[in-house]
Amino acid sequence: xxxxxxxxxxxxxxxxxxxxxxxxxxxxxxxxxxxxxxxxxxxxxxxxxxxxxxxxxxxxxxxxxxxxxxxxxxxxxxxxxxxxxxxxxxxxxxxxxxxxxxxxxxxxxxxxxxxxxxxxxxxxxxxxxxxxxxxxxxxxxxxxxxxxxxxxxxxxxxxxxxxxxxxxxxxxxxxxxxxxxxxxxxxxxxxxxxxxxxxxxxxxxxxxxxxxxxxxxxxxxxxxxxxxxxxxxxxxxxxxxxxxxxxxxxxxxxxxxxxxxxxxxxxxxxxxxxxxxxxxxxxxxxxxxxxxxxxxxxxxxxxxxxxxxxxxxxxxxxxxxxxxxxxxxxxxxxxxxxxxxxxxxxxxxxxxxxxxxxxxxxxxxxxxxxxxxxxxxxxxxxxxxxxxxxxxxxxxxxxxxxxxxxxxxxxxxxxxxxxxxxxxxxxxxxxxxxxxxxxxxxxxxxxxxxxxxxxxxxxxxxxxxxxxxxxxxxxxxxxxxxxxxxxxxxxxxxxxxxxxxxxxxxxxxxxxxxxxxxxxxxxxxxxxxxxxxxxxxxxxxxxxxxxxxxxxxxxxxxxxxxxxxxxxxxxxxxxx
Numbered sequence: 160x161x162x163x164x165x166x167x168x169x170x171x172x173x174x175x176x177x178x179x180x181x182x183x184x185x186x187x188x189x190x191x192x193x194x195x196x197x198x199x200x201x202x203x204x205x206x207x208x209x210x211x212x213x214x215x216x217x218x219x220x221x222x223x224x225x226x227x228x229x230x231x232x233x234x235x236x237x238x239x240x241x242x243x244x245x246x247x248x249x250x251x252x253x254x255x256x257x258x259x260x261x262x263x264x265x266x267x268x269x270x271x272x273x274x275x276x277x278x279x280x281x282x283x284x285x286x287x288x289x290x291x292x293x294x295x296x297x298x299x300x301x302x303x304x305x306x307x308x309x310x311x312x313x314x315x316x317x318x319x320x321x322x323x324x325x326x327x328x329x330x331x332x333x334x335x336x337x338x339x340x341x342x343x344x345x346x347x348x349x350x351x352x353x354x355x356x357x358x359x360x361x362x363x364x365x366x367x368x369x370x371x372x373x374x375x376x377x378x379x380x381x382x383x384x385x386x387x388x389x390x391x392x393x394x395x396x397x398x399x400x401x402x403x404x405x406x407x408x409x410x411x412x413x414x415x416x417x418x419x420x421x422x423x424x425x426x427x428x429x430x431x432x433x434x435x436x437x438x439x440x441x442x443x444x445x446x447x448x449x450x451x452x453x454x455x456x457x458x459x460x461x462x463x464x465x466x467x468x469x470x471x472x473x474x475x476x477x478x479x480x481x482x483x484x485x486x487x488x489x490x491x492x493x494x495x496x497x498x499x500x501x502x503x504x505x506x507x508x509x510x511x512x513x514x515x516x517x518x519x520x521x522x523x524x525x526x527x528x529x530x531x532x533x534x535x536x537x538x539x540x541x542x543x544x545x546x547x548x549x550x551x552x553x554x555x556x557x558x559x560x561x562x563x564x565x566x567x568x569x570x571x572x573x574x575x576x577x578x579x580x581x582x583x584x585x586x587x588x589x590x591x592x593x594x595x596x597x598x599x600x601x602x603x604x605x606x607x608x609x610x611x612x613x614x615x616x617x618x619x620x621x622x623x624x625x626x627x628x629x630x631x632x633x634x635x636x637x638x639x640x641x642x643x644x645x646x647x648x649x650x651x652x653x654x655x656x657x658x659x660x661x662x663x664x665x666x667x668x669x670x671x672x673x674x675x676x677x678x679x680x681x682x683x684x685x686x687x688x689x690x691x692x693x694x695x696x697x698x699x700x701x702x703x704x705x706x707x708x709x710x711x712x713x714x715x716x717x718x719x720x721x722x723x724x725x726x727x728x729x730x731x732x733x734x735x
Contacts, residue, residue: 496598
């Protein structure tokens, strides 16, 4: 019997129509690999261009993998801990990518209108969706692990079979990340109402980002091991850490069969079997119905008290918005864009699922510092002659990440499933493109950047017991934010919600923005550290902190004006 017929029978036994599954999967892959469409584009070949975002992600992850592989030459990690470190990185990037992309795949409401009336079984529909996501994560995992798999041959205790073992382990990590997200979302769809679902799915993503990002930093310390992660030897808490499970699989495939690696490999196998069983029995059955339910279900009628509370909330928020609009939003188009973006940020599931995971980044660095070196007051430590420790760096990068989150939000708000409605920009009497850009920037500043800075000031004030120092640390970054938010509008037209989203675009933009933010904003952080110390050691020059704030304020104002001119803010929007 051929492999094709065997696979077909295996799918049929599980209620999956092989022919429909293949057709749906091919359609999804074509959508992923071809170019997108903006409402204002009408070129003949716009649907057959390659998805450049997907190609750029692969290129970036190949580069990151090259950097990870080079660790073999700079550390003395043995093959097991090298595998754990590499698979931790793999799980991190794959999980972040799938969290950004899964909402547009699993909860595509427009797709229900197209496929809802067709005789496609729920399991077939679900299987095609899950396989589509898995192939995406597998592509990212393969790109990130190509060079580490080759370099791992040189790790201590390794052999040429590591290439095969690591390839299998990395593929299983991608499968597990896909299964966790798909099963979690599927179970929520079954048991939670639409109103609660939107809130839970949005904020649970922030928690998942934090867990995937620094779980291994916290795990040893939770169990009393204060040594650095990846300390020599096998530790029992590896049994609680999924990347270590799959490293056990790799170790067995290269011939290191020991009780510890057997236990880890067994956990990896059992976890995938359990997730697969839950996916097929609890999620796949009735998947199409649950998606339709989320798409079209109306909320339950509220009682009198709920209606009264909702009315008071709307009136209170409306009064706040009207006050803001009266002071800061003079132009009608600017005010309209501000209100549009505000509504989408707060109520649109597609936008929330794509953007809210990035909110974890501005608390990521402070949390890492709290669980590792602590989060010291820079003024208390540096002005006493201390060196800039990791904790000081983390306190400054927490503020820098607010700039990153704000830039990510602007890029993400370009896309929407309702992109066809962007025709309004072409026919409405808008005086200049700057009115649209300004409305978008002010919405991001008010609802994302300022609350982030307030949260960090409150956190630092509590930890340092000195609100003045917290304000002095965060203040310069707040002054920089208006100029930083001008960068996405340079030399291009940015119309909110005007482009159709495609897989990989949010992930690609997040990675590029993150890399550029770290590089550029790190210079500001170094300058701030020097200013807090009050002296440039090599030159023996004093630099008071008030001078640093003055320079940042003047530079921010200058860049803001220059970027505004370069961005063509005064140009009109060309008609359709």
